Amino acid sequence: MQAPEAQSQLTHAEANKLLDLVGANPTLINIATAYRRLSALTAAVPHTTIRFAALSTFTLDPMTPSLQLAALGARIELHPWIAPFGQLAPTLIDANSPVTPFAPDVVLIAARLADVVPNLYDGPQSNNTDGLMATVSDYLDQLDASITTYRDRSSATLLLQNFERPSYIVSAISEFEAAGGQLHAWRYANSRLRSLAEKIGNCHVMDYDALVARHGSRHWIDPRTELYGRIPIAAGHYFDYAKFIVRHLRPIAGRSKKLIVLDADNTLWGGILGDDGLDGIQLGHDFPGNAYLRFQRRLLALHQRGILLCIASKNEPGSVEHAVASHPEMILRPEHFTSMHVSWSAKPDAIRHIAETLNLGLDSFVFIDDSAVECAMMRDSLPDVMTVLLPDDPARFADVIESLDCFDQFTLSDEDRRRGVMYKAEADRRQLATTAVDLPTFYRSLQMRLTIGVNDKRHAGRAAQMTQRTNQFNMNTIRCVEDDIQAWIRAPDVDVFSLGLTDQFGDSGIVGLAVVRKSDDNWHLHMLLMSCRVLGRTIESTFVAWIANRARTAGVPNLGATFVSTPKNQPFADFYHKCAFESGPAESQSRQWVLDLDSADTRIPDWFTIEALESASR
Amino acid sequence: MNNEDRFKSVLSTILLVEEAEILESTSSESLDTWDSLNHISLLGALEQEFGVTINTDHIENTRSVAALRTLLSENGVSF
Structure with missing residues (x-):
């Protein structure tokens, strides 16, 4: 869409003011105006791009500017594709549907049971409540089959919107005792959705029901636009809905606040x-x-x-x-x-x-x-x-x-729960750095112990989470899900190394990840990343030296790597140079590096104790 | 802004055309961007801008600038 007025260059601070204005008064005009002005800013400030496909049982198109604006507020540049009306299941099932060439990073699946099983919301049309349950169950079967089929073709993150509570209950006060009534069927539908998400993997349920409840279903739904244009959400709530979607995109884009x-x-x-x-x-x-x-x-x-x-x-x-x-x-x-x-x-x-x-x-x-x-x-x-x-x-x-819907992660790990303690220890460490005499003395005083898990399945969840979150010290910023890591752990020509750190101030947990692709004449670092809170203590170079030693022991002549530049990973840019890798062919955003293992100095500094935990089986 | 300016500004923002291009005779027939979905957005935006409520029986017969102006006038918005 072309803006009618010339786009002026906004400063970042002006952009924030514009977003605040929309937040306080999210009218369609404010949203449209702000979106046009802000989209000019994506070039000046780094954004994460997400290709976003939306499949729904209702009309989502009018919410597109709201979605793109709310995404810009989280520094996400959203490229939306909205499935044709009524095409939710066919889009998922048909390998030739237009979503395939679009190649989305994220797929929103927003089915409203009110659209597909109206009896659940308007009241069962007979006393045969088994019929209501059967209809709901049939629809969930169909949804399950569609999503399972799609999963075979795409590894995109799937967001499943759950179902809102029916607000009009026919049997009124006796409903709570009715085993097969509307509420019973609605609860069943939501629990099916949750099991479905768990089965599919990299698939998350969005609690749309809670969103509607928070705003009140009488205000949330505009029956005029719902009945006339199949746009159930009232215009005054487009931006609330958009923010709700974006809160689920933040952890995917690594844009959650910390x-x-x-x-x-x-x-x-x-x-x-x-x-x-x-x-x-x-x-x-x-x-x-x-x-x-x-x-x-x-x-x-x-x-x-x-x-x-x-x-x-x-x-x-x-x-x-x-x-x-x-x-x-x-x-x-x-x-x-x-x-x-x-x-x-x-x-x-x-x-x-x-x-x-x-x-x-x-x-x-x-x-x-x-x-x-x-x-x-x-x-x-x-x-x-x-x-x-x-x-x-x-x-x-x-x-x-x-x-403040900006802190979300899809799963909480032990590291999350202990992060406050770990960062406090880190702040104490920095304090020590200011009093220590020289760096080796400081490093020795830390009593650092590295534990490297070799193809350790138990670390796959945390490893995937690190790939989602780590932006600065990240060789190529490939985002993975747990299933990707598990697949590499099983693959005989790939090694996954997960790096744990303990020192005198405590256990930092898993702080680094390397994925190595192996062949007889070359080992290649496919991924290398490390939590920035442990940088500056020679851990990163030691990790690489340890991998190099392992490659040499395996009889391989060299260790390669491909650095891919992103707006955020500049701390990584000269890392391989510092580790004495030779610079190889470069393209605009990427550069090949190689370490000759015959001549490389891969000694481990004396301030580390390293223990490798080899997994007995894959 | 007076009501005339607000009216033109809403039309221009939702229909993605310069205000100068909006004539009294402009309608969904003459403007590509004035499709069914944008028409609903237009009515929603006018409701928000002028604090009026538009009944569904006016959705179909208001697809021109002149008709929208009449509708708003009937709802107490003076130009």
Whole structure:
């Protein structure tokens, strides 16, 4: 679509303002205008591209600008393809359907039972409730068969929208006792969908029912456009629906946020610590203190899912730390914060410092503050940071956390749950680096122990997750799912090496992954990536040296690799050069590297203990 | 913006044409981008812009600028 007006070059900060405006008032005009202006920005700021196919039982087309705009808000450039109306099952089943050449990364399957089994929503047309269950069951069988067929042709991530609760219940108050009634059939349909997703693999259920419930089905559905144009979702909710879809795209695109930086005064508690004192701040079981307790509990829940928390507060150094440690009602305690920055210096400086210390990109940060001035300053200085201004009323704070739909991962690993602890250890390590004499002494003091799993099936889930998340130290940014890794683990000509790290500060878990393709005269690094929180400790080069040694032992003359440049993996660009690989043929975005194993120095530094865990069988 | 400007702005944004190209006689017959789906978006956008509610019996007979203007006038929007 061509914009009627000339597209002006927006700054990143202006783009954020535009998105805020749409968020506050998502009318069709605001959405269309903002999308046109923002799409000019994708060239200036790095975006992840997703080819997105949408298959539905209703008309989705009018929501396309909303979807593309919401995606741009998450730095995703969406290339949509919408299946012709009514073509959900044929598109999945027919190998010659147009979705095949489109080659989507993600396929949305949005079936509404209201469209295909209207009796479930309008009421069974007879007293024979077995008939209702049978119809629902038949439809789920058909959906199952269609998706299973499609899975054989495509490895795209599948997003299955679940079914909304029927809002009109014919038998009304007796429904809860009716074994075969509408609610019974609806629950059955959703549980079938969940089993289907588990069976298919790389397939996730989106809780559309919860979305409709949150907004209220009477407001969500516009019966006029539903009946006239088969557009059930009311125009005022297009953007809510779009954001709901995009929240599921963030983890696929590696665009989920990882860390929240919080203000303290009038954010974690009511009042000003410096003025009101430790006893005077509002935090406790009565209003308004209970509003802050609820807010803290929601933050703690995020922390336990692996989201890091930090404080940036303008206060006397030491005062906030003391309050967090000693106020009797605090939910969040020092162990929950990766770091606390309490001083009179500007908050963007604190955030820059945190980003450097933890090796995290600024675009993985969320900043929450009650001060409009602080928020404006953050937006202007660090537009990559998602800045959230708290509402005036603390009773609404918890809702802010609920609306932040940017932290999602599809599966939670043990590493996620322990990430807060691991990053805190990392911050402590950096502290040690500033006092150590020279680097080898520092490295030795860390007592690093590398455990390398060789084709270890148990690590496949975490390995796949790393490929989804790692952007900076990633050789070619191939995103994988667990099934891909498991397939390589089984393949005799491929080795999967998963690198675990423990040191004096704790267990960092699995932090690196290498996939090597083997032939008699060459081993080739197909993938190599490492969590950025452990970079700068010679682990990455040692991992490669270890693989090189293994290749030499296998009698192979050289070890090859292909670097593919992305907007985010510049930290990797000269890595092979540093490891003494010879540069080979290059194209615009990629370069071949090779290490001659006859002459290469592949000694392991003395500050490492390495243990390889060979899997007995594949 | 007065109501006339708001009206033209909605038409231009949804139908992807310059405001100057929108004439009173412009209709779904004369404009390719004015298809059925865009017509529904157009009515939705006008509802949002002017805070009016349009009944379904007006969906079919409002596929021209003149007809939309009449519809809005009947709903209390003055030009």
